[in-house]
Amino acid sequence: MAKYALLFFNDESFRDRSKDEVDAVYAEVTRWSQDLQGKGVLKGGMELQSKGTAMTVRRVNGAMRVFDGPFIESKEHVGGFAMIEVPDLDEAIRIAKAFPGGIEVRPIVEH
């Protein structure tokens, strides 16, 4: 069995959509998670608050500094993550494809 992190990427404009559209997406995500939960595949995961709430801690000129905003400034950002445990990558990909949004699939390092 192999563990993967699924990182959900959103466009910030997601929150500007109509309430009905947003609710529909959340409903789909809930269905997706519950399905995985039921199969014992989902090992954890969270939705993250919006990009505006992010701050970054980085070393600049030898000292740790705090900045407003996400680590990487881009149009799309991480909106949440899930950890799954499945037999192989093809299964992880199948699950990622069923998610209503873009996903980065990363194998987890097992120490």
Added chain:
Amino acid sequence: MAAVFREEAGRLTAALVKRLGDFNLAEECVQDALVSALEHWPREGIPNNPGAWLMTTARRKGIDRLRREKRYQEKLAELEEPAMNTSSATSLPDERLELIFTCCHPALAREAQVALTLRSVAGFTTPEIARAFLVPEATVAQRLVRAKRKIVDARIPFRVPDREALPERIEEVLAVLYLMFNEGYLATGDRGTHDRDLAREAEWLTGLLAELMPDEPEVFGLLALMRFNLARMDARFDKDGAIVLLRDQDRSKWDRRRIDETFTIVGRFLTMRRPGPYQLQALIAGAHADAKTWDATRWPDILISYDALLAIADSPVVRLNRAIALWHVHGAEQAYIEIFRLASDLDRYHLYHATRAELLRALGRSDEARAADRRALELTENPAERALLAARLT
């Protein structure tokens, strides 16, 4: 010897990957065996059962390797097991399909897919891959290392994809093979005569895939497309190494027998009634191959195929190629209007300007035509194409 390697290396790699469950390790065992064959066979002659020789050698080299590395202890048992002894007449089960799908997994970068397929399935050495693509050996070596590591780290499975994923995965494999073919096909003979011919390797791999998946029409489509192109190879370059356009090619140099054989493959995919882009491109290539002369080309049929292609795989390049058929069916003016729309998409593409030049010439706008030819010349580095375009300007 190259032919033997090509046939055996793939089977051997597949069998070892399956048994050892470690792509990298399997690959290294096979490479060791091939290097050993390169040393011994020229002196001692090719053995009667080359597959068995390679397997025995791979096992022996593998066992040596594994003994040196503690973490592979359980794998050692796999190699030492007597059931792996192939001195009996039975040949290895063919798991090359699994191997092809693994090497062409979409999680791998395109260049990695190409290098890995050539290496694992066709038995190319690192220097051979490097020479085929005119890149440094170190680059190829690095690509292979990264790709094999990714297969292990991301747990890319060694199997044929399930039915749901199969169409997309087959498309991926065909894209890899088509890229390989075009690389080889566009080569201008800079490569040594003893270097492996990439276009023919791609054709062989596609033929293998067709053998292993006889119910997939797109595979036959790509195979037919490659074979129609290969049948015209001798007429493609003139004695100075410049490209000769289809219109000007000496059709007596085309391999008619091959063309006729390839129509059998066309018949085969047509009966499957599952059209797709490679099949349509094969039909277009077939229509050209079938014409005794340029003037005898059945352009309306070709236009119909392009229209169908547009419906399933619309792209600026497809539209550009369709415009040429449009020219011959509906006239240069209509064709020119069509390609004019493609300007922003294709401005960096030399063939766009070369095509524009031909249409402008047909419309009697010769100054604009020359300007377009010059632009095309600026945009291409391929010496054979440059020679053709330069000749047009004199």
